[in-house]
Structures are given as structure tokens and as C-alpha cells.
Amino acid sequence: MHETTQPRQLSLNAFIYPSGHHEAAWRHADSAPDRIYDVSYYQEIGRTAEAAKFDAVFFADGPALRQNVKHYAAPGLEPITLLTAIAAATTHLGLIATASTTYYEPYNLARLFSSLDHISGGRAGWNIVTTGTDLAAANFGLAKHPDHAERYSRAREFVDAVVALWDSWEDDAIVLDTESGIYADPDKIHEINYVGRHLRVRGPFNSARTPQGHPVLVQAGASNDGRSFAGQYAEAIFTAHQRLEDAQAFYSDIKARAASFGRNPEHVKILPGISPFIADTEAEAKALEREFNELTVPAYGLGQLRNLVGKDLDHLDLDGPVPVELFGDAGDVTDNSRSRLQVIAGIVQREKPTVRGLLHRLAGARGHRVFVGTPEQVADTIEEWFTKGAADGFNVMPPYYPGGLEVFAKTVVPILQERGLFRTEYTGTTLRDHFGLPRPESQFAGRAAAAQ
Amino acid sequence: MHETTQPRQLSLNAFIYPSGHHEAAWRHADSAPDRIYDVSYYQEIGRTAEAAKFDAVFFADGPALRQNVKHYAAPGLEPITLLTAIAAATTHLGLIATASTTYYEPYNLARLFSSLDHISGGRAGWNIVTTGTDLAAANFGLAKHPDHAERYSRAREFVDAVVALWDSWEDDAIVLDTESGIYADPDKIHEINYVGRHLRVRGPFNSARTPQGHPVLVQAGASNDGRSFAGQYAEAIFTAHQRLEDAQAFYSDIKARAASFGRNPEHVKILPGISPFIADTEAEAKALEREFNELTVPAYGLGQLRNLVGKDLDHLDLDGPVPVELFGDAGDVTDNSRSRLQVIAGIVQREKPTVRGLLHRLAGARGHRVFVGTPEQVADTIEEWFTKGAADGFNVMPPYYPGGLEVFAKTVVPILQERGLFRTEYTGTTLRDHFGLPRPESQFAGRAAAAQ
Numbered sequence: 001m002h003e004t005t006q007p008r009q010l011s012l013n014a015f016i017y018p019s020g021h022h023e024a025a026w027r028h029a030d031s032a033p034d035r036i037y038d039v040s041y042y043q044e045i046g047r048t049a050e051a052a053k054f055d056a057v058f059f060a061d062g063p064a065l066r067q068n069v070k071h072y073a074a075p076g077l078e079p080i081t082l083l084t085a086i087a088a089a090t091t092h093l094g095l096i097a098t099a100s101t102t103y104y105e106p107y108n109l110a111r112l113f114s115s116l117d118h119i120s121g122g123r124a125g126w127n128i129v130t131t132g133t134d135l136a137a138a139n140f141g142l143a144k145h146p147d148h149a150e151r152y153s154r155a156r157e158f159v160d161a162v163v164a165l166w167d168s169w170e171d172d173a174i175v176l177d178t179e180s181g182i183y184a185d186p187d188k189i190h191e192i193n194y195v196g197r198h199l200r201v202r203g204p205f206n207s208a209r210t211p212q213g214h215p216v217l218v219q220a221g222a223s224n225d226g227r228s229f230a231g232q233y234a235e236a237i238f239t240a241h242q243r244l245e246d247a248q249a250f251y252s253d254i255k256a257r258a259a260s261f262g263r264n265p266e267h268v269k270i271l272p273g274i275s276p277f278i279a280d281t282e283a284e285a286k287a288l289e290r291e292f293n294e295l296t297v298p299a300y301g302l303g304q305l306r307n308l309v310g311k312d313l314d315h316l317d318l319d320g321p322v323p324v325e326l327f328g329d330a331g332d333v334t335d336n337s338r339s340r341l342q343v344i345a346g347i348v349q350r351e352k353p354t355v356r357g358l359l360h361r362l363a364g365a366r367g368h369r370v371f372v373g374t375p376e377q378v379a380d381t382i383e384e385w386f387t388k389g390a391a392d393g394f395n396v397m398p399p400y401y402p403g404g405l406e407v408f409a410k411t412v413v414p415i416l417q418e419r420g421l422f423r424t425e426y427t428g429t430t431l432r433d434h435f436g437l438p439r440p441e442s443q444f445a446g447r448a449a450a451a452q
Numbered sequence: 453m454h455e456t457t458q459p460r461q462l463s464l465n466a467f468i469y470p471s472g473h474h475e476a477a478w479r480h481a482d483s484a485p486d487r488i489y490d491v492s493y494y495q496e497i498g499r500t501a502e503a504a505k506f507d508a509v510f511f512a513d514g515p516a517l518r519q520n521v522k523h524y525a526a527p528g529l530e531p532i533t534l535l536t537a538i539a540a541a542t543t544h545l546g547l548i549a550t551a552s553t554t555y556y557e558p559y560n561l562a563r564l565f566s567s568l569d570h571i572s573g574g575r576a577g578w579n580i581v582t583t584g585t586d587l588a589a590a591n592f593g594l595a596k597h598p599d600h601a602e603r604y605s606r607a608r609e610f611v612d613a614v615v616a617l618w619d620s621w622e623d624d625a626i627v628l629d630t631e632s633g634i635y636a637d638p639d640k641i642h643e644i645n646y647v648g649r650h651l652r653v654r655g656p657f658n659s660a661r662t663p664q665g666h667p668v669l670v671q672a673g674a675s676n677d678g679r680s681f682a683g684q685y686a687e688a689i690f691t692a693h694q695r696l697e698d699a700q701a702f703y704s705d706i707k708a709r710a711a712s713f714g715r716n717p718e719h720v721k722i723l724p725g726i727s728p729f730i731a732d733t734e735a736e737a738k739a740l741e742r743e744f745n746e747l748t749v750p751a752y753g754l755g756q757l758r759n760l761v762g763k764d765l766d767h768l769d770l771d772g773p774v775p776v777e778l779f780g781d782a783g784d785v786t787d788n789s790r791s792r793l794q795v796i797a798g799i800v801q802r803e804k805p806t807v808r809g810l811l812h813r814l815a816g817a818r819g820h821r822v823f824v825g826t827p828e829q830v831a832d833t834i835e836e837w838f839t840k841g842a843a844d845g846f847n848v849m850p851p852y853y854p855g856g857l858e859v860f861a862k863t864v865v866p867i868l869q870e871r872g873l874f875r876t877e878y879t880g881t882t883l884r885d886h887f888g889l890p891r892p893e894s895q896f897a898g899r900a901a902a903a904q
Contacts, residue, residue, distance in 0.1 A: 208489060
């Protein structure tokens with residue numbers, strides 16, 4: 001660790017979900033479900049996040065209709081195009097989209113993110129997922145979703161190939177000598193000749209290196225494979241923890257894994273999700289959360305839970321206790337949905353909720369941490385996690401949009417700024433600048449190899 | 453044909469190529485090759501096209517580096533993201549991107565174009581190609597580029613699956629009843645259960661139907677398979693003809709094919725390419741073309757021609773005649789690059805150019821029609837082709853950007869408007885409105901089938 005003149009700064013992403021992260025947000029008067037196909041709605045949210053100096057906005061994604069849309073206002077628009085439109089309405093805000101290594105081709109996905117990085121002047125990030133749902137397989141001609149180990153094996157190859165494509169044109173490949181008629185130096189444009197077990201990609205890429213060198217690599221898997229992948233590749237990690245001690249354990253584990261790969265642990269930003277209900281008093285904040293919970297449709301929540309536990313739940317009494325055996329086999333975390341199950345099992349063991357109580361607990365942010373309180377209390381918990389080795393920042397998941405982000409920006413951000421924890425102005429223009437990440441050199445720099 | 457109060461109107465697309473369609477444009481002082489990774493450059497071009505009331509901008513594409521970038525300033529940015537950024541800078545302009553059915557997955561591509569149509573308020577078009585170059589295969593793990601018949605067989609399945617995905621949510625699927633907690637009607641969201649020889653896609657799609665019902669289907673293949681495909685699917689066709697009589701024959705053929713599929717031939721717009729060098733006098737226009745031709749690098753043009761004919765050309769004398777046998781076997785048009793060859797063979801037979809002369813001829817627009825003259829002469833030839841059954845409009849291919857589009861917009865468009873051939877104001881907001889195409893009904897409308 002070297003000394004810096006500025007104290008360590010928080011990172012804050014705004015995780016955009018069409019009507020908000022609370023599953024019933026679309027029914028609440030403060031959301032705008034009629035605008036989830038309206039690009040100006042997302043551009044306004046982007047401007048709100050940028051005015052509050054957020055590092056980035058963040059979108060989840062999966063190539064399937066997995067929600068029960070009878071009772072849920074989603075999914076909406078494809079994130080990479082949507083972020084491109086947000087890029088056009090902002091100047092500094094980072095732009096992170098989730099995309100699947102299981103259901104894309106590396107050349108196509110490399111192009112989309114490269115283009116977003118060029119278009120936005122260096123603000124793109126890719127949240128790498130292997131896709132958790134079986135539903136996607138049937139949209140891609142597969143009889144079955146590949147198993148967890150296979151997906152991670154492909155994911156490693158995929159990221160290696162994509163980064164090599166992004167590196168394919170060295171930074172100084174373009175010569176632009178109109179006099180002699182030399183546009184680019186072929187010795188600085190490389191075939192990547194990637195040959196793996198799942199993927200073969202020759203290259204070269206068909207676009208120049210991007211402002212950030214390459215988009216920021218983000219990751220969100222919490223399984224053992226996911227953590228190992230994160231330690232090796234991820235520059236930012238989105239994670240779900242209910243309790244400080246769990247978050248601290250995860251934080252230490254990932255930083256150690258990064259170091260074991262020879263990486264600087266400071267260049268791996270760990271960002272837990274937090275979904276805050278905010279009001280002037282704690283009682284009002286609790287009343288606000290209750291207002292949303294009372295709008296939930298139990299059939300929706302039970303369906304989501306059934307998908308997760310893989311068991312029929314229709315016999316359950318909403319006002320009876322949650323049977324602990326529902327989560328009996330969630331102890332051994334080998335994949336990400338099971339790690340989500342483990343979080344829920346912890347809630348059930350500690351809090352012993354009724355079925356309805358558990359559904360309300362999960363309605364807020366699908367297992368992510370819901371925090372209910374005043375702006376001071378929200379800032380306090382953010383500071384606590386940030387200073388006690390549990391987080392480098394947060395993926396803020398407003399329960400409802402656009403108001404839930406606006407209230408955070410207006411009431412919590414100024415407190416964090418006053419405490420010196422969060423920027424009052426951007427000090428750079430790229431997402432790497434905001435996250436404090438170095439711009440990577442091309443892996444081909446200095447290597448002689450002709451493209452054609 | 454029914455009577456209309458307004459005379460038949462031309463369609464005009466601006467086909468955007470980074471520095472212009474002339475291969476040496478990037479060396480000319482009137483181009484801006486330093487801006488081909490700068491989104492504002494394309495947004496300005498889009499605004500120029502919109503101010504001149506163009507129907508659309510159009511981008512070519514292929515997932516490989518196929519140009520010899522030593523002497524050529526390309527390729528640049530990925531078109532769907534780029535069009536999304538242009539959408540944000542315009543309000544009426546149509547937005548057409550080329551994308552490959554051979555090297556994409558239907559679910560992913562359907563999402564990108566659907567999202568572009570939502571974001572732009574109904575301005576998206578997809579130029580469907582099967583990809584003409586072998587270079588792409590190696591970027592997608594294939595030992596060999598699939599043959600022409602296989603590519604078209606997959607293309608038909610691909611378009612059927614994509615259109616079904618776009619139709620998957622009926623127009624009135626979203627109920628948005630916050631009171632009862634019903635967001636969407638599951639009976640109006642359909643699995644597509646597409647099963648073909650190449651592709652299997654279950655659906656449902658994960659986004660609502662778009663403003664245009666679905667993006668406009670554009671096509672550019674000139675082979676027999678390509679024409680048959682166009683007759684069945686295409687709503688607009690981009691084509692290359694040097695001579696009026698060839699264009700007329702193509703036009704009649706496609707309209708007849710469309711009718712044979714039970715379609716209204718007026719709903720298939722045929723748009724030949726035209727690359728105009730424009731100046732106040734014909735002599736100045738010819739001098740301008742010569743200026744560009746003198747900037748060509750023969751090694752680049754020979755390389756492009758070698759890729760097309762598949763024969764080594766290094767032995768050719770630049771100032772000697774073109775050996776006719778180079779194109780000896782181009783008579784039987786079975787695929788699109790051979791139809792391009794046939795166009796070139798026609799030039800060689802009619803004009804008997806030197807090798808250098810042929811390279812100059814092809815430098816302008818890769819076999820598309822280059823027209824050199826005054827604004828009146830350009831307008832005359834456009835009117836002639838439009839009124840004599842050769843074209844419903846044109847894909848305008850400025851030899852250099854941005855100036856080549858600006859001079860067309862400033863000098864040719866007003867003449868076409870004065871003659872009543874081209875709109876002076878947009879009469880609608882979608883690309884379908886501009887092209888005079890109907891909004892298609894969902895193929896699932898009225899069918900009872902539950903999504904989940």
C-alpha cells in the first residue's frame with residue numbers, strides 16, 4: 001500500500017431495474033411502469049446518477065423470459081443498446097451491462113462492448129455471467145442448460161478470447177498517414193489464434209483498441225468457481241450479503257484470491273448490493289417498506305421461491321412458519337443459485353419468519369440486503385461496511401424507480417460527501433478512472449505478428 | 453393499384469461508410485478519417501440526412517476484418533450500437549443495420565433490433581445477410597464458411613424464428629392493471645416453439661412487441677437464392693446495377709417473385725446503390741472523381757479484386773488490358789459474390805479498361821454505380837430510374853463523408869423536391885411510414901396459448 005493524499009473513496013453504482021428492485025414496485029404510485037420501454041426514462045435515471053457522481057449504472061440480463069409477467073413489470077430493453085442511449089445523454093457515468101458467456105459468441109459480444117466503450121469515451125463495463133437459468137437453453141437450441149463446471153470452463157475461454165480480441169489492435173496500430181497512403185500498421189494488428197476446448201477464434205478483431213484499453217470486467221458469481229473466476233479476472237464484483245461478517249469473509253477471500261493470481265488486490269473492487277428504503281424517520285421508512293410489501297402478490301413470490309428451491313410450495317400456509325427442511329441441502333455451495341439459497345436459509349434460521357414474512361423479505365431485492373432507515377442510518381451502514389473491510393463500495397438497488405434513486409442521491413450522497421467518503425466531482429472521465437483501475441496494456445504490445 | 457392524391461415518392465437512404473465509399477476517400481482532404489471512432493461524427497451525418505428528409509441511414513457489416521487496413525481506413529464501430537447513438541441524436545430518421553444470419557443466434561439478434569426499434573420509436577431496419585466472406589468462419593470456431601445453399605437455408609429459418617420472437621408478445625399483451633396486480637396477460641405472450649433443421653428456439657421473447665410491429669426487413673442478395681429470399685421476406689432491397697436495363701429486369705423479377713408469394717409488390721421497395729460525384733459542371737465533377745482515383749493504392753485494389761476472382765493478379769500490367777478470362781466463369785450466378793463478378797465482367801466487356809482503369813472503376817463503390825455529373829444530371833438519372841421501373845428509391849453512397857452527403861443534400865435533394873418526387877417534410881415517424889409499408893399484425897394475434 002502506498003500513501004495517497006486523498007482518503008480511500010467509495011464507489012457507488014446505480015443498479016437499474018425497470019420499476020425498481022422491489023417486486024411490487026410497479027404497483028406503487030411512485031414508480032413508472034408505463035415508461036419501461038421509453039428510453040428517455042432510463043436517460044433521466046442516468047442523468048440523476050451522474051448528477052450525484054455515481055461511478056456507473058448497472059443492468060442485469062438474461063436471454064430468456066424468466067419472470068412471471070402476469071404479476072411483474074419486466075423485463076424491458078436489451079442492456080447494451082440501452083446503455084448506448086444512456087451514453088448519449090451523459091458524459092462521465094460508467095455503463096455496465098450483464099451478458100452471458102454461455103449464450104453469446106465471443107466475436108459478437110466483444111464487438112458490442114468495444115463499440116460501447118468507443119461511443120461512450122471509455123465508460124463501458126461487462127458484468128460476466130454464465131447464466132443461471134435453464135430457460136435460456138431452450139432459446140439456443142440446447143436440450144439442457146450446460147452444468148455449472150462446463151459453464152465456468154467455457155466462461156474462462158470466452159473471457160480470454162474476448163480480451164485478446166480487444167487487445168488485437170495495439171494502441172498505436174492506426175498510423176493515418178494520408179500522404180503515403182498508410183492507414184494502419186499491419187504488424188500491430190494481431191490474429192489471436194485462440195484455441196480452447198469450447199471456443200476457437202482466429203481474429204484479428206475488426207475495430208481499434210478502445211479508450212479504456214478494454215471495458216472493465218465485472219463479475220457476480222459467489223460459488224467456489226465464481227470466486228476463483230473473480231479472483232483471476234474480475235476488476236469489480238457485485239455480491240449479495242445480509243450481514244457484515246459474511247461480507248467481510250467474502251471480501252478477504254476474494255482479495256486473497258486476487259493476490260494469489262499475482263494481482264493487486266486494490267484493483268478488485270467489491271461492491272455488495274444494498275436496497276435502501278429511506279425516509280426522514282425510521283418509523284416512516286418502515287411504513288414505506290410495509291406499503292410496498294403489502295402490494296406483493298403471494299402467487300408471484302411463491303413462484304420465484306419454487307424456482308429457487310425446486311419444490312412445490314402450494315401447500316404452504318402463508319401465515320405459518322417456513323419449514324426449515326426446504327433449505328436442508330443448501331449447505332454445500334457449488335453454484336450460484338445455491339449460494340443464493342444459503343443466504344435465504346440463513347434468514348430463515350435467524351429470523352424464523354412466516355411464509356408471508358419470508359416472501360416480503362425476498363420481495364425487496366431477491367435476497368440482496370434491504371436496509372430501512374433514515375439517510376444518516378443508510379450512510380452509517382455504508383460507512384461501516386466500507387471502513388470495516390466488507391466493501392469498496394455498493395451496488396445501490398433502489399426499491400422503486402425513479403424516486404428511490406432520487407431520494408438516495410438527494411439525502412444519502414451529501415452525507416457521504418461531507419464525511420469525505422465519496423467524490424463531489426469526477427476526477428476522471430472513464431469508468432477505470434472512477435474505480436481507480438489501471439488501463440491495461442495490450443497483451444500483444446511489442447510482439448511482431450502480421451494480420452494479413 | 454389504387455389512386456392516391458400524392459404522386460409516388462422516392463425513398464433515399466444514406467449508406468454510411470466511415471470515410472466514404474471511395475476506397476481512397478480517407479486520403480482526401482474533404483474526409484475525416486480521424487473521426488471514424490468518434491460517435492459525434494456519425495450523429496452529425498445522421499442529422500444531415502434527417503435535415504434532408506432521408507428515409508434512413510444504412511450500415512454494412514461483417515464479423516471479420518476483411519479489408520487490408522494497411523491502405524484502407526476501416527472498419528470502425530459495430531452498427532447496432534452506433535445506430536442507437538444516432539437514434540439519440542435524431543427524431544425521424546430510419547436506422548438500418550446489416551447483420552449476419554450465419555454468425556449470430558436468433559434470440560440475441562432479435563433482442564438487439566427489438567431494442568433499437570423501441571429506443572428509436574419505430575425506426576429500425578435489419579439488412580439480412582448470410583455473410584459473403586470466408587474470414588468470418590474462423591472467428592466462430594468453424595473450419596469452413598458454410599456453402600451458399602446452407603447459408604440461405606439457415607437464413608430462412610433464422611428470419612422465421614426472429615420474426616416469431618418479435619411477434620411473441622401480442623400488441624395488447626401488457627395490461628398494466630396496478631389495482632389488481634396484473635401486469636401482462638399470459639395468454640397473449642407465446643412460446644414460438646420454432647424447430648428447424650438448423651435452429652431450435654422456444655421463446656417466449658423477453659420484451660414487448662415494438663412500435664413498428666417488427667423492424668423493417670431489408671435484404672441485399674442478388675443470387676437466385678437471394679432473389680427468392682427477397683421476394684418472400686424483404687420489405688426493402690439494396691441492389692447493385694450499372695445499367696438501366698439490368699436494373700429494370702431485376703426490378704420486374706423481384707416484384708413478380710413477391711406477387712408469387714401472395715405479397716403486394718408495392719410493399720417491396722427496390723433501392724439500387726448510387727455513388728455520385730457532384731460538382732457545378734460535368735467537367736468539375738469528372739475532375740473530382742479523377743482526384744479521388746489518383747489517391748488509390750494499386751496494391752489495395754488488386755488485393756480486393758484478387759479476393760473476388762480467387763486468382764493471383766500480381767503479374768498484371770497496370771496499364772495493359774484486363775484479361776477477359778479472369779471473369780470467364782461468372783456467367784452462372786449462383787451466389788452473391790459471383791453476381792458481383794458478373795457486374796464487373798460486364799464493365800470489362802463493354803468498356804475494355806486497362807487494369808488501372810478497372811481498379812479506378814471499382815474504387816468508387818465496389819461495383820455499385822458511380823455517377824459523375826451536375827446536381828441536375830444526378831437528379832435526372834434518379835428520376836429516370838424511378839419513373840422507368842428500375843427503382844423505388846436509392847441507397848445513396850457518397851464517395852466521401854461528410855461532404856459528399858452534404859453536397860447531395862444541398863444540391864440534389866431540392867431538385868427532387870421541386871419535381872415532386874421527394875418529401876419536403878416527414879409525413880410519419882417510423883421507418884415503415886417513410887417506406888410506405890404496413891405495420892404487420894402479430895402472427896399469434898388471437899391464438900390462445902399460455903407462456904407459463
